[in-house]
Amino acid sequence: MSIQLLDAPDPLRIAVLAHLHHPIRAPFAGGMEAHTAHLVSDLSSRGxxxxxxxxxxxxxxxPRATLRIHPVISGTFEVRGYPDDHLKNAQHRKLDGAMKSAVEHVRAGDFDxxxxxxxxxxxxxxLQGMAVLHILHTPPLPRITSLxxxxxxxxxxxxxxxxAVNARAWRRWLPQLEIIPNGINMEFWGNQPHAEVSAGTAAxxxxxxxxxxxxxxIAAARANNLRLAxxxxxxxxxxxxxxxxxxxAEDARYLGHLPQEELRQLIxxxxxxxxxPLWEEPFGLTTLEAMACGTPVAALPAGAMAELIGTTGGALATARTAAALGHAVARALAMDRQKVxxxxxxxxxxxxxxxYESLLAQIAAPLALRGRES
Structure with a gap:
């Protein structure tokens, strides 16, 4: 199957199930939260x-968005990233219970x-029997692949x-898997009226x-005598x-969890x-945000980094080491910011x-019609 772009799809009633570890709000806890926020905002703005x-x-x-938000787990529930087995199992039970509640509301609702x-x-x-688009943001997860x-x-x-790199990892279980790269607001990230490039700085x-x-x-920046923020x-x-x-230290500062306007200025x-990244990064929104600012990227050769930066967005290290990353930083510093x-x-x-809009319209269509469009 493949995505067929449609002209002005009819408005749909869409339920979106978010990752429940963090609230969906700025400043975002990570790329998944940012993706969810922009996806629901853009779909709402399209009617x-x-x-x-x-x-x-x-x-x-x-504040003018027509988006409806249904909370399914307390905002005070804290997910710990690396608990022991006992706490991990307790977290799974809590999160699974909240997701089951969300699914029950979805099944009882009137969604396309x-x-x-x-x-x-x-x-x-x-959600068997319902029209569903599952978006896979990570490499294969055992709790999903076992199912x-x-x-x-x-x-x-x-x-x-x-x-594409994340699709290859999943195709053992899902051979018919669409690839829709994440996207960013180029107007926002490319618009920095007060950002003048400061020599000797890295972000x-x-x-x-x-x-x-x-x-x-930190090590790669220091190898190039750069001040890292x-x-x-x-x-x-x-x-x-x-x-x-x-x-x-003075050449390596932690600035905290910044709002996007300050991140844009910094980058x-x-x-x-x-x-x-030291894991198989499925995408890398921060890398893309930097490129949209015109700031060349020096990246470790993990996950989708090569897909994102290509040959003009930055420099890819030859190994997953601080020394190799330092050499990539040196190469990236010489790159053309406009081409980035x-x-x-x-x-x-x-x-x-x-x-996404075209794929959702296909999924929501009756099965007989979908068969003719494939």
């Missing part, structure tokens, strides 16, 4: 009737189509993911966790305390952006939302 099932405290991006934008296996198991091993894929369910943004490799970014939520306090905090005024920005333009939010 669709959207209901978001999410953690309490979630907010619409605009459901978007599963979570990491939960519950929508895969309990796919046991059950036949519902013919009313479709699947999409955010990059790093994202979740501060071991798999994001923040410590390697870091921003983002600390999601692994032990990692931060043991590896990041002792490295902080746009830096000579280079360092992306240091042009590379990012191929990942606009307009292109993303048009692809």
């Amino acid at each position: 669709h009737r959207v209901t978001l099932f999410a953690k309490a405290g979630s907010e619409a991006l605009s 189509v459901v978007i599963n934008n979570s990491l939960s296996p519950i929508p895969h198991a309990h 796919l091993d046991k059950q036949k894929t519902d013919e009313r369910h479709r699947f999409a993911t955010v990059s 790093w943004t994202g979740r501060i966790t071991p798999e994001k490799g923040t410590h390697l970014a 870091m921003a983002g939520p600390i999601q692994d306090r032990e990692y931060f305390n043991e590896l990041i905090a002792p490295s902080l 746009g005024s830096s000579e280079v952006f360092i992306s240091s 920005r042009e590379r990012a333009a191929g990942f606009s939010r307009e292109l993303m939302i048009e692809a």
Whole structure:
């Protein structure tokens, strides 16, 4: 199957199931939360009737948005990133219970189509017979793949993911998998009226966790005598305390969890952006945001980094080491900022939302009609 772009699809009644670890609100806890917020905002602005099932405290991006928000888990419930087995099982029970509640409301509601934008296996198991788009934001998760091993894929369910590298990882279970790259607001990220590039500066943004490799970014910046500014939520306090905090100094500053306007200023005024994932990063919104600012990216060769930066958006390290990342930083500093920005333009939010809108219209259509359109 493939996506057929449609002209002005009829308005749909859409239920969106969010990842329940964090509220959907700015400043975003991570890329999934940002993706969900912009997806529901853009679908609402295009006339669709959207209901978001999410953690309490979630907010619409605009106070004028017609988005409806249905909280399904307390905003005070804190998800710990690396608990022992006992706590992990307790967290799963709490989150699964909340997702089951969301699914029950969806089944009782009057929706044309459901978007599963979570990491939960519950929508895969309990939305049989409904029109569903599952968006896969991570490499294969055992709790989902074990379910796919046991059950036949519902013919009313479709699947999409955010990059070709992530699609390859999932195709063992889902051979008919669409690829819809994430997109960003090029007008916002490319518009920095007061951002003048400051010589000798580098930026790093994202979740501060071991798999994001923040410590390697510090080493790579220092190898090039650059002053590194870091921003983002600390999601692994032990990692931060043991590896990041002792490295902080005048040439390596942590600025906290900044709003997007301040992130744009920080990234746009830096000579280079360092992306240091140590896991198979399925996409990398912060990398794309930097490119949209015209800031060349130096990246570790993990996940979708090569897909994003190509040959003009930045420089890819030859190995997942601080030394190799340092050499990539040196190469990225010499790159043409206009060409970097042009590379990012191929990942606009307009292109993303048009692809999702057309796919949702196909999924919501009666099966007989869908068969003729495929």
